Amino acid sequence: MTELSHGRIMKISGNMVTVSFDTPVMQNEVAFIRHGEERLKSEIIRVRGNLAEMQVYETTTGLKIGEEVEFTGELLSIELGPGMLGQIYDGLQNPLPEIAEQCGFFLQRGVYIKALSDSTEWDFTPLKKPGDRLRAGDKIGFVEEKIFRHYCMVPFALGGQYELVSIENAGKFTVRQAVARIKDQNGKVHPVYLSQTWPVKIPIQAYAERLKPGEPLVTKMRLIDSLFPVALGGTYCIPGPFGAGKTVLQQLISRNAEVDVVIIAACGERAGEIVETLRTFPSIIDPRTNRPLSDRTVIICNTSSMPVAARESSVYTAVTIAEYYRQMGLQVLLLADSTSRWAQAMREMSGRLEEIPGEEAFPAYLESRIASFYERAGAVRLHDGSKGSVTIGGAVSPAGGNFEEPVTQATLKVVGAFHGLSRSRSDARRYPAIDPLISWSKYRSFIEDRQRERGLLLLRKGSDISQMMKVVGEEGTSLEDYIDFLKAEFFDFVYLQQNAFDPVDEATVKERQIYIFDFIYHIIETEFVFGNKDEARHFFQELRQLFRGWNSMAWQSKEFFETEKEIRAFLLGRTKEGGHA
């Protein structure tokens, strides 16, 4: 081990510190500021002459000019291995429950705890034997972690071909014990542990090829799955003004989405929201695995009052963990809430560095950073033929609810689906407040194209008629148009809207969505006979009430079929064939 190089503080401004040095330093190198007993983590973000500017991952209260700084020679990295599922980390991968145990109610600065426990023993089973040819990412054995086989992989950082020299027999090991030794072409031997470290800002690419995202990711939100679907390995964004329900939407998806692992990055948002997730997930049973939801979830939590610099790194920490699980052939969903706070963290730092500001004072590299973050999503085929994916869903909090602002615009360029929330829908309590008239998706829905298009067309027509009615009044609208308007409203109320507080309505499985969409499609295509508008409105009000009750009945239960019969009879009374008097 070489002697660590040192520097001294020359300047302090907010959470940026300028340090003088005389031995070489590296861009993005991690350094520690020594302040009495405390060691404060920081990262070099710019070097000029013999001065390095560093962002400090803590508050800088009390720091003094001339205090010593230790450079570590390492990039900002995290540890990847068994024990992450169910854990709650801060943006630098410090486990928050362990910090709470040590420090109590408050986050004490300068306290860093290892992400993976030194003492937990894992049941290791080898999969390879000495002499086997290996390369980075190959699975050499596994341990059982919660619901999965957690594979032990050849470190991703190793390039070229390797040969397995020795491997331990099945038994108990900690993450600090080597389970195998591998030899490179030059004969150098490397140990392999159950865990490995990886620099967060570099994507993990130990796979054979990237695939085109195709298979739909079922979120059980009807509006999303049926009309604006997301694909496994795809990307989507949810921009919306405050109060439009972004967070509730993200929470519902984190709960109901049909994926193997969910990584939640609470980035610069309210602490209260993440508390709900971390307090309720251990007691909600995931129907897919019959285990608590927390068993498939990793939470990265850097809320708005936690240090800003760590907020910037939290999204990278999250996506790196997602990529790690993808390497095991799992389907991973990363929910980042909110990417705007991450962009703002970049803006704060850029301001302190006195860089020339771009639009709304965001740095000029905003777009490329956002693009390269979303590009880390993707479906891949691994070397052993299995497939994995990382899907990224980012909430965006546009200033003033205006989608023209730089973060939303930069995001829209790189995502595959756009779920735009609107204030008018949320004001009218139409949840989820995703506006079907502005949203889009480039992925394929499991609803038949013909039916999906018809639904969208009806919504557009309904909106046009409603706009027109504001000008010409109800009396100036033909009965035919008025019925179309009522149909669109009906479709919106009973299908697009979903009651997040109803245990059944909250999540609709794929089969039910297909079934109900088809049912509604036929209602949309039916010609009804009404004497006047009041009669028509009353009919649809009653139909809506029946349907709402139907929505909260368990799929294919007895009541479900009974209500279906009732609705069919009710409909028949009004159709031409039904011969209503």
Add this chain to the structure above:
Amino acid sequence: MHKIYTSINQIVGDVITVEAENIGNTELAEITTRRGTSLAQVIRLDGKKAFLQVFAGSRGISTGDRVRFLGHPMRIATGDMLLGRIFNGSGRPLDNGPDLSENLAEIGGPPVNPVKRIIPNKMIRTGIPMIDVFNSLVESQKLPIFSIAGEPYNELLARIGTQAEVDIIILGGMGLKYDDYLFFRDTLEEHGALSHSIIFMHTAADPVVECLLVPDMSLAVAENFALSGKRVLVLLTDMSNFCDALKEIAITMEQIPSNRGYPGDLYSLLASRYEKAVDFENAGSITILAVTTMPGDDVTHPIPDNTGYITEGQFYFKDGVIEPFGSLSRLKQLVNAKTRDDHRTIMDSMIQLFADYRETLEKQSMGFQMSAWDLKLLKYGKLFEEKMMSLKVNVPLERALDLGWEILHDCFLPEETGIKRSVIDQYWPKKHEN
């Protein structure tokens, strides 16, 4: 003990620069001028230069004045001794009482570990139906009142403060008119609330830097009480003045402005204050209600916009009423399932129908013919405004819910309300069936 420096070599705005050594970032200093002494805080260090923000303002500071560093950041006395007392923006008494220095706590302390928070679950009843029924206030919630200059928002704040069931009220006034300060003091006194209140008051005539300290001091004191098991309600008014003070200092410090002159870290600065709202496990809680006046009633202005993303909803106070649209309590769902089982139904249905009423009103104003349905809505809207929205109404939640059913019954047939049949069967008033 502490070294005294006399080399002030720059005075810009309220920020002075002193040549000094061995100074800690954010450390406090005392400046003695001809006009008396003032506190100042280190906000930037550059080699030997220490930049200090002078609480009393830089007016009258001479380059030869003495600066003494105190070796610690800003602190504030905490504890029961503060109850009933009034302080200014530097924490000095405004009520002729003694200076306090018990249980000193640093202001702007570290954030709460998210895993130590609990899910809020206690409703704070206020007796105002627009709050209790439609947007329940929850213990540990942070909620702004978005309003416009000229609206009686301070009256609303004082009323919620005096009617809410809490142990301690802390009022932080920022840039208030002197009469507003007297109004708050007198109202709290009239309702017998002053004995369990603490006031930190910065009036419009006081130096702008003192405005910046008000939220931090109020919240540091609140935190101390909450840790000892008290339920504390912190009232802050007006946060827009606080943001404008931030803007002033940021521009003095030559920071690059981001949006309409406000600093790029406005969100983080506001969040670090609002996020102090908390419900401690096995201890007390802090609830924050803060007035934010929106310049030009523009909710997209950076102040209300950033606030809205941080807080858990907002009360939109306009034309003397809490508007049902634009108002939102994000935490209401955590408490309104336990009040009465028709609470959510009444809340959702009445608002949806009220939205329809507003549309009808628009149609009516354009001179369109009113259908039978429109007439029903018009009747409903009027009743709703009179019996629910008016701030004159002061009834407990249960009475307000009954009132809701009565209004629906007076105006509509059950199926027109969109309410599920099972709930209608249970709650629809049966008195005079039509």
